[in-house]
Amino acid sequence: DQQVKQNSPSLSVQEGRISILNCDYTNSMFDYFLWYKKYPAEGPTFLISISSIKDKNEDGRFTVFLNKSAKHLSLHIVPSQPGDSAVYFCAANTQGGSEKLVFGKGTKLTVNP
């Protein structure tokens, strides 16, 4: 029972172009969403988050969009850089309640020089 789904296991883009990573969720109780980035042999590191009261949050080259009606969020990276090559995990939880983050399976992004 995957409550958070990342249907693309991998994505390859050219340096300088936009990377779009997608995530879908099924639990309508989720109201806080996060993206984590993970390099090999390291732990996930927090990248950006969004509350369900917003539909967009931007931080530098990274923007997360949330479409609550579609239960869909996406992470845009522009311009993409080779150092962005990593596995990106989408995660969700409920504010002020459960301490439990539910993760997607991850999407491996490769940015080619």
Added chain:
Amino acid sequence: DTAVSQTPKYLVTQMGNDKSIKCEQNLGHDTMYWYKQDSKKFLKIMFSYNNKELIINETVPNRFSPKSPDKAHLNLHINSLELGDSAVYFCASSHHGTSGNTIYFGEGSWLTVV
């Protein structure tokens, strides 16, 4: 300074052994976690402690026993290791009850049971 540190990073051990993974955080957080990433790459919560008190215990075999001596430490002890326990175990921490829940992870402990 590493915010969430766990040791050992790599551990190879035989079936039936007992092993421990230690975790410490210096972020001043009051909540700590153990997550497991299995061979299918799913990252799933195992346990969560808030102020040394167990608050989440996801259907994990009794062979796994977390211990939190204080808010800054959460150790994971595994008895009678099985082949299926081979995975990457991540320690993490956060503030309890803050808006949203940004969790900070350690670098992971790669456990291989042979």
